[in-house]
Amino acid sequence: YLGAIEAGGTKFVCAVGDRNGNVRERVTFPTTTPEETMRHVIDFFRQYDLSALGIGSFGPVDLNRNSATYGYITSTPKQKWANFNFVGEMKRHLNVPIGFDTDVNAAALGEHLWGAAQGLDSCIYITVGTGIGVGAIVENQLLHGLTHPEMGHILIRRHPDDPFPGNCPFHGDCLEGMASGPAIEKRWGKKGAELAGRTEVWELEAFYLAQSIANYILILSPEKIIIGGGVMKQEQLLPNIRRHVIDFLHGYVQHETILQHIDEYIVSPGLGDNAGICGALALAIQALDKQ
Amino acid sequence: YLGAIEAGGTKFVCAVGDRNGNVRERVTFPTTTPEETMRHVIDFFRQYDLSALGIGSFGPVDLNRNSATYGYITSTPKQKWANFNFVGEMKRHLNVPIGFDTDVNAAALGEHLWGAAQGLDSCIYITVGTGIGVGAIVENQLLHGLTHPEMGHILIRRHPDDPFPGNCPFHGDCLEGMASGPAIEKRWGKKGAELAGRTEVWELEAFYLAQSIANYILILSPEKIIIGGGVMKQEQLLPNIRRHVIDFLHGYVQHETILQHIDEYIVSPGLGDNAGICGALALAIQALDKQ
Numbered sequence: 163y164l165g166a167i168e169a170g171g172t173k174f175v176c177a178v179g180d181r182n183g184n185v186r187e188r189v190t191f192p193t194t195t196p197e198e199t200m201r202h203v204i205d206f207f208r209q210y211d212l213s214a215l216g217i218g219s220f221g222p223v224d225l226n227r228n229s230a231t232y233g234y235i236t237s238t239p240k241q242k243w244a245n246f247n248f249v250g251e252m253k254r255h256l257n258v259p260i261g262f263d264t265d266v267n268a269a270a271l272g273e274h275l276w277g278a279a280q281g282l283d284s285c286i287y288i289t290v291g292t293g294i295g296v297g298a299i300v301e302n303q304l305l306h307g308l309t310h311p312e313m314g315h316i317l318i319r320r321h322p323d324d325p326f327p328g329n330c331p332f333h334g335d336c337l338e339g340m341a342s343g344p345a346i347e348k349r350w351g352k353k354g355a356e357l358a359g360r361t362e363v364w365e366l367e368a369f370y371l372a373q374s375i376a377n378y379i380l381i382l383s384p385e386k387i388i389i390g391g392g393v394m395k396q397e398q399l400l401p402n403i404r405r406h407v408i409d410f411l412h413g414y415v416q417h418e419t420i421l422q423h424i425d426e427y428i429v430s431p432g433l434g435d436n437a438g439i440c441g442a443l444a445l446a447i448q449a450l451d452k453q
Numbered sequence: 454y455l456g457a458i459e460a461g462g463t464k465f466v467c468a469v470g471d472r473n474g475n476v477r478e479r480v481t482f483p484t485t486t487p488e489e490t491m492r493h494v495i496d497f498f499r500q501y502d503l504s505a506l507g508i509g510s511f512g513p514v515d516l517n518r519n520s521a522t523y524g525y526i527t528s529t530p531k532q533k534w535a536n537f538n539f540v541g542e543m544k545r546h547l548n549v550p551i552g553f554d555t556d557v558n559a560a561a562l563g564e565h566l567w568g569a570a571q572g573l574d575s576c577i578y579i580t581v582g583t584g585i586g587v588g589a590i591v592e593n594q595l596l597h598g599l600t601h602p603e604m605g606h607i608l609i610r611r612h613p614d615d616p617f618p619g620n621c622p623f624h625g626d627c628l629e630g631m632a633s634g635p636a637i638e639k640r641w642g643k644k645g646a647e648l649a650g651r652t653e654v655w656e657l658e659a660f661y662l663a664q665s666i667a668n669y670i671l672i673l674s675p676e677k678i679i680i681g682g683g684v685m686k687q688e689q690l691l692p693n694i695r696r697h698v699i700d701f702l703h704g705y706v707q708h709e710t711i712l713q714h715i716d717e718y719i720v721s722p723g724l725g726d727n728a729g730i731c732g733a734l735a736l737a738i739q740a741l742d743k744q
């Protein structure tokens with residue numbers, strides 16, 4: 163068996179599966195303290211004979227293999243998890259190769275292998291939920307650099323009619339500060355799910371997401387853009403986003419995929435809610451093969 | 454010998470050199486019509502026994518090897534060069550392997566091999582001149598995707614005190630529209646070189662460049678940022694840019710390279726004005742080795 167963990171700020175998904183991305187068993191635990199949550203995680207995996215483990219984790223995380231804190235969750239606002247040695251703790255209990263990356267990089271990898279970006283050299287996976295995160299495959303590899311990208315925090319232009327100051331503790335009105343689920347709730351005074359009928363809400367949301375996607379296109383030029391997360395449950399959003407992306411690019415990127423096939427270019431996850439956990443499975447495969 | 458062409462909108466640089474990035478002979482021709490300019494280019498290379506050629510070209514260019522127009526300059530505003538089959542024309546005269554990429558990707562490759570980004574896995578090369586262009590190395594490879602990136606045209610926040618509408622024919626006030634050499638000239642009524650004493654000019658210029666660099670960092674997380682081009686001849690710019698980048702990121706990217714060593718993180722080209730032509734030489738090496 164291959165093991166997989168999708169570690170989120172509200173819940174942990176643990177699964178075992180195979181090389182083809184099939185999930186055999188899957189459980190969910192709430193994210194409480196590292197002690198409690200990890201006990202559940204370890205107890206789950208103890209039932210199986212694992213050959214490798216993949217972890218897609220909320221962050222920021224340290225992915226630098228030469229660093230003393232490789233495999234740690236680093237400076238997260240979730241105090242109890244700050245400086246938690248995630249890979250170290252798993253290694254202590256399960257002596258198998260471990261692949262470790264961000265939750266969104268894992269999801270991008272899952273979609274690349276088995277989902278909406280199969281057969282392409284590049285894609286990005288955007289989640290719009292409690293936060294906004296983006297993972298990327300470029301030239302057939304997960305994108306890393308100095309640290310992992312933090313594309314949810316890019317600076318954007320505010321809409322001239324939007325007085326909301328933004329709720330990112332670092333930047334105020336960065337993308338996440340203006341367009342995450344909690345930002346929507348704070349701006350309009352209601353949860354996103356209760357604002358379904360208010361077209362102006364989703365028009366503005368699409369404006370911010372599309373603007374950021376236009377910049378991701380100009381900077382990374384991905385071959386597929388996959389967008390999921392709780393906020394995207396609003397089905398009116400995706401068509402609005404596509405329309406605004408075309409507007410923002412204004413004919414600059416002369417490619418038929420954008421100009422004529424935008425409906426197949428900016429899409430929902432092919433793996434649905436399983437992108438993250440399948441991606442963690444893919445990280446396990448990579449760890450096994452690299453061994 | 455290895456041949457190299459740095460094809461710019463105002464001039465072509467042609468050179469021959471060796472595997473170690475040493476340029477042996479170097480000439481420059483003005484960019485006029487394809488017929489005239491290419492005649493000079495061919496005449497120059499005919500003097501040598503070449504084993505491969507590398508071309509870093511102004512764009513947009515078609516880099517998709519499966520495309521019918523691979524190796525073409527495509528929809529450039531320079532009418533005479535639109536749809537020019539650059540690689541095809543060179544192949545017709547010199548039957549050697551040809552590497553082809555954008556001018557800025559070539560420069561990034563040159564800096565990666567022999568300049569300021571030696572030994573790193575990633576870097577970006579920004580030129581601020583007649584236009585603004587950016588090339589990138591990620592995971593040790595040149596960044597490509599659906600097309601090549603067009604990072605000079607990202608959407609940015611305008612400075613609240615800046616009434617200049619921008620001069621990009623596509624987007625008006627994108628980065629290039631607000632911060633290229635011609636944008637500076639149009640906003641202030643004088644060429645950049647004549648504005649050296651006006652601190653407000655370079656403060657505003659740094660504001661726009663730093664904002665874009667902050668977004669490049671959040672999206673690509675490069676290990677080194679190299680910035681050149683005519684406008685950067687203003688030596689006051691680089692320190693201003695570094696200061697603004699720190700401001701824009703606002704402590705979000707917790708990495709000592711940014712927080713403590715920004716002077717070695719955002720730097721001038723290690724190869725000076727030779728980044729582009731050396732990069733073209735590196736494209737020739739890649740073409741030869743891939744053969």
Ligand SMILES: Nc1ncnc2c1ncn2[C@@H]1O[C@H](COP(=O)(O)OP(=O)(O)O)[C@@H](O)[C@H]1O
Pocket residue numbers: 170171172289290291292293342343344347353354355356391392393394395396
């Ligand atoms: N149907 C919906 N419409 C709009 N927003 C929603 C909907 N369902 C969930 N959300 C919002 O999505 C966010 C949760 O995102 P989700 O991706 O489910 O979780 P997380 O980001 O914590 O992993 C919340 O802010 C919630 O208000």
Ligand SMILES: Nc1ncnc2c1ncn2[C@@H]1O[C@H](COP(=O)(O)OP(=O)(O)O)[C@@H](O)[C@H]1O
Pocket residue numbers: 461462463580581582583584633634635644645646647682683684685686687
């Ligand atoms: N010393 C200088 N200070 C400010 N701007 C300059 C200076 N020298 C050149 N420039 C500007 O740089 C631009 C030309 O950029 P350059 O990189 O030399 O050429 P190109 O982009 O055409 O290859 C022009 O707009 C010019 O006004």
Ligand SMILES: [Zn+2]
Pocket residue numbers: 314315316330331332333334336337338339
């Ligand atoms: Zn932010």
Ligand SMILES: [Zn+2]
Pocket residue numbers: 605606607621622623624625627628629630
């Ligand atoms: Zn533009």
